[in-house]
Amino acid sequence: MTEPAPRPPRPSATARPLFSPAAVVASCAGFVLIGALQALYGPAIPGFRREFDLGPAAAGLGLSAHFIGGVAGVLLFDALHLRQGNRRVLAVSYLLMAVGAAGFAWAPTWPAALAMALLAGLGFGGVDYGLNRLFTVGFGERSTAMLNVLNAHFGIGAILGPAVIGAVGADRYPVVFLAFAAANLPLLLFLRGIGDHAPPPPEGEADAARARARRRSLVSVVAVFVALYVLHVGIEAGVGGWEPTHLEAVGYTATAAATATSVYWLTMTVGRFLVAPLALRFSPQAIIGWSCAGMTVCLLAAAVPALAPFAYAGVGLFIAPIFPTGLTWLYRAAPQARRAGALVIAASMVGGVAAGPALGRAIEWSGVQAVPLILGAVSGLCLAATFWLLRATRPARPDSPVRDTTEERPPHARTDDDGRRVPPPR
Numbered sequence: 001m002t003e004p005a006p007r008p009p010r011p012s013a014t015a016r017p018l019f020s021p022a023a024v025v026a027s028c029a030g031f032v033l034i035g036a037l038q039a040l041y042g043p044a045i046p047g048f049r050r051e052f053d054l055g056p057a058a059a060g061l062g063l064s065a066h067f068i069g070g071v072a073g074v075l076l077f078d079a080l081h082l083r084q085g086n087r088r089v090l091a092v093s094y095l096l097m098a099v100g101a102a103g104f105a106w107a108p109t110w111p112a113a114l115a116m117a118l119l120a121g122l123g124f125g126g127v128d129y130g131l132n133r134l135f136t137v138g139f140g141e142r143s144t145a146m147l148n149v150l151n152a153h154f155g156i157g158a159i160l161g162p163a164v165i166g167a168v169g170a171d172r173y174p175v176v177f178l179a180f181a182a183a184n185l186p187l188l189l190f191l192r193g194i195g196d197h198a199p200p201p202p203e204g205e206a207d208a209a210r211a212r213a214r215r216r217s218l219v220s221v222v223a224v225f226v227a228l229y230v231l232h233v234g235i236e237a238g239v240g241g242w243e244p245t246h247l248e249a250v251g252y253t254a255t256a257a258a259t260a261t262s263v264y265w266l267t268m269t270v271g272r273f274l275v276a277p278l279a280l281r282f283s284p285q286a287i288i289g290w291s292c293a294g295m296t297v298c299l300l301a302a303a304v305p306a307l308a309p310f311a312y313a314g315v316g317l318f319i320a321p322i323f324p325t326g327l328t329w330l331y332r333a334a335p336q337a338r339r340a341g342a343l344v345i346a347a348s349m350v351g352g353v354a355a356g357p358a359l360g361r362a363i364e365w366s367g368v369q370a371v372p373l374i375l376g377a378v379s380g381l382c383l384a385a386t387f388w389l390l391r392a393t394r395p396a397r398p399d400s401p402v403r404d405t406t407e408e409r410p411p412h413a414r415t416d417d418d419g420r421r422v423p424p425p426r
Contacts, residue, residue, distance in 0.1 A: 018138030023193030024146075027131050028153040030094070030187050034124050035157025036164075037097065037180060041066060041117070043165035044173035051171075052110040062104075065114045066121035067353045069100075071346045073125020078342035085196040086134060093126030094184045101181040105174035129345050134194065136327045136341065143331075144279035144287070147324035148272040155269030155320075159262075221392050222340045225330050228385040229344045230351035231378055232322050235295070235315075237355040238375050239264060242363070243312050246371040250305040260309040264316040271320025279321075284329035285390055287321050292386045294318035296379040302372035311372070322382075323348065333393040 019027070041063040048059045073093065081089045100120025107113035131150060139146045164176055243264060247257035275287060298314035301307050327341060334340050362374050 018134060018195040020193030023190050026187050026190035026193070027135070028150060030127055030131060030184075031150055031153040032157035032160070033097070033180065033183055033187075034127050035154035035159075036161035037101065037120060037124055037157075038063075038066065039158040039161035040165060040173070040176060040180070043162040044170050044176070047170035047173040048110075048113075052113070054110060058110070061114055062117050064353065065117040066124065067349050069118040069121020069123075070125035070128065070349050073122040073127075074129040074342050074346045074349070075125075076122070077126040077130050078339055081130065081133075086130065087191045087194055087196050089126060090130050090194065091188055091191055093123040093130060094187055096120065096123030097127065098123075098181040098184040101177045101184075105177035105181070125346075125349070129342060132324070132327055132345060133341050136331050138195070142280065144284050144325050144328040145276040147327060148276045148279060148321055151324040152269050152272035152276075152320075155265065155272065159265055159269065218334055221334055221389065222330075222343065224385050224389055224392070225326065225340065225344050226347045228326065228382055228389070229323070229348040230354075231382045231385070232292075232295075232319060233348040233351040234355035234358070235299075235375050235378055235382070236268070236319055237352045238359045238371075238378075239312060239315055239319075241355075242359065242368075242371045245368055246302075247308060249368040250308060252309070256309070260312060263309070264312045267313045267316030268320045271317040272324065274317075275321040275325070279325065284325045284332070285393070287325050288329065289383075289386050289390065291318045291320075291322050291325075292379065292383040295322075296376055296383055299372050299376035299379050303369075303376070308372070329389075329393070333389075 045056075045059045045062075048054055048062060049056075073096075077089050077093065097120050100116045100118070100123060103116030104113050104120060107116055132147065135147045135150050136143055165173060168176060240261065243261045244254070244257040247260055248254060252260070279287060295315055295318040298311045298318060302311035302315070304311075326344070330340055330344060359371075359374065363371060366374065
């Protein structure tokens with residue numbers, strides 16, 4: 001009598017989708033908003049200066065306060081989401097962005113405006129890290145593609161923000177910040193479509209990760225990922241900030257230089273959409289390796305004046321997938337390092353802030369025409385970090401112990417009277 005077949009296990013709650021389709025669309029809209037918020041401060045500086053009678057250095061503190069709040073928001077979300085749940089922390093983050101942006105628009109003094117920029121940055125960091133983290137774990141094999149799509153919408157916002165300020169005028173920046181604050185509120189309605197707790201890593205993956213952790217230093221892997229993020233975000237900000245100056249120094253008009261810089265930001269956005277289908281066929285490691293190599297070649301080519309505008313556009317295409325794709329690679333390489341994602345995203349914000357002064361000092365020493373060579377050297381460090389990570393995170397081959405064939409024989413093996421093995425019958 002045969003035994004009945006075992007009943008298949010019931011699907012667990014963690015098998016349910018982490019995002020509803022409407023929540024995916026709303027999350028992409030949220031990334032448009034955080035991209036716009038980060039990009040609003042620069043074009044609005046003339047308005048700040050006239051409103052509060054500020055010098056250039058003081059006016060630039062608005063973006064610095066935003067980034068300081070962003071780093072704090074990343075770390076706070078990472079500390080709170082396990083206890084409070086994803087939906088609640090994301091809701092608070094959206095509300096902080098809305099309140100901070102509205103307060104910035106209505107601030108009566110510059111110190112009050114800076115406090116509101118810090119508050120808006122706090123919400124910015126929570127949304128940035130929270131959605132990046134959930135997209136990393138919420139789509140399985142499609143996570144890399146979906147992360148690139150999500151971050152491409154950040155680029156759309158970064159392009160639209162300055163365009164809106166340019167259309168209405170820098171002096172009317174409070175209207176733009178108020179409209180931004182209002183746009184955050186409808187997104188709260190779609191948070192119910194997001195799972196409150198992300199699924200843990202698959203058991204097999206976690207076991208394999210623990211085995212690999214015995215063969216290498218996990219701290220070193222995370223540290224090199226942090227370095228890769230600091231360096232590549234520094235390049236991203238460095239090209240965006242210094243490309244116009246470099247192009248004017250080598251003979252291009254101010255209009256042509258500004259247009260080429262806009263094309264750079266546009267190609268970075270387009271590059272993330274383009275890599276999404278490739279991410280379904282190639283590993284994150286391969287994508288980042290080729291991206292760092294292509295970025296380095298393009299930066300070196302930008303040292304040739306005739307090639308510079310086209311080479312900078314190429315930099316945008318190649319640098320585009322590094323930020324989102326690296327999160328998937330990090331999660332798969334170190335799923336047991338729960339705070340690794342928060343560290344690299346916070347580090348990327350620090351890299352964006354530190355890039356300006358550091359690159360400025362290097363340019364003072366070498367001259368503006370050396371901008372692409374300086375950035376090319378930094379890109380070479382990114383490539384070296386990628387090669388190191390490729391070796392360090394390569395899955396180890398399972399140990400195959402030497403078997404003693406004199407003691408162990410297959411169950412069907414037979415021997416004759418002289419001890420010789422007799423092949424089994426066919």
